[in-house]
Amino acid sequence: MAASGQMERSSHSMDKSIILPPDEIFRNLENAKRFAIDIGGSLTKLAYYSTVQHKVAKVRSFDHTGKEAVDEPLYEISVQEEVTARLHFIKFENAYIETCLDFIKDHLVNTETKVIKATGGGAYKFKDLIEKKLRLKVDKEDEMSCLIKGCNFVLKNIPHEAFVYVKHADPEFRFQTTQPDIFPYLLVNIGSGVSIVKVESEDKFERIGGSSIGGGTFWGLGALLTNTKVKFDELLQLASRGQHASVDMLVKDIYGGGYSCLGLTGDLIASSFGKSATEDREFSKADMAKSLLHMISNDIGQLACLYAKLHNLSRVYFGGFFIRGHPVTMHTITYSINFFTKGEVQALFLRHEGYLGAIGAFLKGAEEDNPNQYSWGENYAGSSGLMSVSPELYPMQRTRSGTFDMLEMDRLDRQLVNLPLLLDASSYIPDTVDLTEDAMAREYWLSCFEEALDGVVSRAVASQPDLTDAKERAEKFSQKYQHKLKTLRQQPFAYGSLTVRSLLDTREHCLNEFNFPDPYSKIKQMENDWALKFFHKVVKSLESLNWDERQFSLVKGLLAGNVFDWGAKAVSDILVTDPDFGFEEAKRQLQERPWLIDTYNKWIERLKGPPHKCALFFVDNSGIDIILGVFPLVRELLCRGTEVILASNSGPALNDVTYSELQILTERIAAMDSVIQSGVQKEQLILVQSGSSSPCLDLSRLDKGLATVVRERHTDLVIIEGMGRAIHTNFYAALSCESLKLAVIKNSWLADRFGGKIFSVVFKYEQPSK
């Protein structure tokens, strides 16, 4: 059964004493529309759609026709307001519901909204209150279909949404990679009863079974047995202190010592509560609660397995208030599933399980906006992360806003899809190192990001010299990011697997949050300007070389260009202290061959063969990298008759060249170089946006347009450049075509890990195994 029903009344005592911190909790309420609410037994989940006005750095080309102004910059950067869509989800205790409704009423400016979608057992109970307070008509939606809709949404849009729980492991959470096809799956929702639902597609699902022994049984029977007025959480805590073996009849109680010679596990429960049937004595409350917990978890697990087997399903997600982030029940359910399927089926849990109903109800009300036609991304800056309100794990962290858990999702401009050239999309993992599992690496990178924070702050301030509040905002950014790092240090699993990529992305999200859309815009502009001046010279000198020398020089140029990376701390230090550090200087700094990873000879052999049909090139930094490193190689490829797709970030991240910047750069270079010009004109050179605003690269979330072009052009070579895209991510990515990953390791710790020194070169050319 799905309904969680109305629970202990005491928890509803209206608490009006709290003062909501508006800038933290109900954000962007002014433009909010399309409300949905899911009121469960103890928690209320509110959802709304809002538009966020934030600043973006727009790059616009000057009109260069006619004269060549030497001291004029290449392009103009203007910071503009842009409106993007964001979904807000807030979870709070039912006790705050009235306060929250008042707050919403006071801050809601948009008056278009007429209805609020509602689901959950409490929706009926609070209907009048909501209608009175918000003057919105409550429109009730079926709980189960909301749940499924929400589940589909998070599985599709949030990487690392699902995890398996492993008690005593470090970390306890093992996140699953997003599957290209999420269907079919089984959702076992453990509310007061249990519903087992088979989901076959976006619109097709069926309740194939259920059980009346669920969370309500644990709570109700638990309250009777312990003879106390307890809350569900308290009962769970009580259970976690108990010893079930003193109440349950175990196999060893029946078999005596003899079970060992049978190869039986004597600790298996033969009869739940069996000892209380035969032994006339007092049983401790904790022990009874524990026995009850095992009884119910095992029973649910067994039924889930029987249904999974009957319907031949291997993906089984568990949710409902019985699970909701409680390590105790996640463990007992996992144990049961492992036992009954002998490990064939894994119990899966969801990071945003508590929000499914609210998300689904929201989506039902937002169908005219076609939310499913977009891709969405979890905003790390605005989301609380897993366990933010778990009283069991971190009782001390329940600060004022800690009782409010938030999830924010940004609507991405375009739909994101897999790179069609991934060898096996279902096993692709972008990140090279999982910092949740690698404690040493985690410690290093967290410290690294902490140390780099001051530099980021000063660069952010410097990027907005005209804005008086820049310093203040930068300070807020710093606090927020510091807080995130602190959280991640304690709960590395808060946002799924912790990776260098997620640390970088979190920083970008936080910067955006405080209106630093592109702190590197000026630096990028300067570097681009500077590098363009040398383009002609570099091309000339390459042309003077023979074929072999030229190929080597091209690769070396690309690698040297890649040294210019403000994202790497060591390099940004050099760039700040030694502005003369130039292209030639960089080449000299490079490691001599043989490189750390060196398949250069194989690459050259390949180049002696027929030209590639089409190369997809994921580019990295602005300035020297793109102009003096990438473009000469692009030029060479074009000359060979290979079409080139240059893929750059849709939005800014560090000093990475963005799509709009690259358009201008290409235009400028085309004006100087006939090969590039002809390539552009004949559409042999095309620019696409990656769909990402990250210094790293997730090949499973790429712009749909990119995927289309890649397919249409029969791309047979993928070049990935830079530490973020080729080392932190995709180092192990297996593609179905030839690939070239190259980067300079500009971090001594990482170089050390790879067994090399700083500025070691990775040149990894691979052909798919036939």
Next chain:
Amino acid sequence: MEVNGYYFNDGKAEKEEDAPEKPPEEKELSGGGREDAVAESSGGGVPRERLASHSRTRQRIDSLKKNRPPFPWFGMDIGGTLVKLVYFEPKDITAEEEQEEVENLKSIRRYLTSNVAYGSTGIRDVHLELKDLTLCGRKGNLHFIRFPTQDMSVFLQMGRDKHFSSLHTTLCATGGGAYKFEPDFRTMADLQLHKLDELDCLVRGILYIDSVRFNGSSECYYFENPTDPDLCQKKPYNLENPYPLLLVNIGSGVSILAVYSKDNYKRVTGTSLGGGTFLGLCCLLTGCSTFEEALEMASHGDSTRVDKLVKDIYGGDYERFGLPGWAVASSFGNMMFKEKRESVGKEDLARATLVTITNNIGSITRMCALNENINRVVFVGNFLRINTLSMRLLAYAMDYWSKGQLKALFLEHEGYFGAVGALLELLNPSQL
């Protein structure tokens, strides 16, 4: 919850035949032990073979008479909660035999057959007695006796007082207690147990009792019109061609077996929510102390005051999912609320416990039947003793949720089949 299913197929294997005078000692014991080790650790569907003595297939002794074990003939099933004992009382004792019969044997026979209760807790289920049974060429009555496993020491003391060991009989025992109490049998009563696999005994016992019938009437029965309380009635069922069969044994815990032929079965699964759970929870919730008390209370209670029904949530049927309003949405779900906890009686709680456990066994059974593609289910075990409520509920649940596809069957000798199987093993070692 017990170990998941194993597969049994030993039609051709034979146990080594020991002379009855010689208690089957180490050879058999270690053999039996290893055999069970394989059984319990192997996964579902893994063929199981008897390791003991299968290589030594001996020609069976032609004359049963010659090798008939000496009296007394017992079969014992020592479960987690109850000990089940079957005793064959020979009625064809010749004067000559009578003369030779030692006093101890006579006294045991007299004690068992002239009483219906033993000590404070032992009970002979007189109504189950099988009369004029021919076993191993002897005619007699089969008696069914039970006592709580807790009182095992009293039983052993009695065995010692009655010098049971002097009879040099083999005591065939099954159930977990055969292992647990084996040392006690040896040290307290000087008795050597012949330990037997409980599922072997169960299957064998059921097939045997069904074949000899219950004093001329059918051992097996079902409930006609299970979904109509007015028309629902007990009817005999002919189990002549029983395979395939799902066998659900509800003792302290529950075992579910799929039986394909008399010597081919597997344990599909089990659950720890069984009779022990019902009684255990009832004791804690109501302060009762016996199964009879618990059932009596349950018969006067109303579970709908304790459970949250579909209609309590949706006001009626939950049509979208085909759930009728009367279905239980959350067992004990109403007990989340203090006021409701205070308004229910002990009888209601006992009834809710019974309904919860019974329905849960029903739904696990139904899923197993679907997974195994079997449509006949036999429910046995002492949880069903004097428990018409549960039987009807199971009959109803099987019929309703399967839309008439599944049939629930019951047997008169509910919990005694393991003990019968143990007795058969004594008389006819692993011939079947």
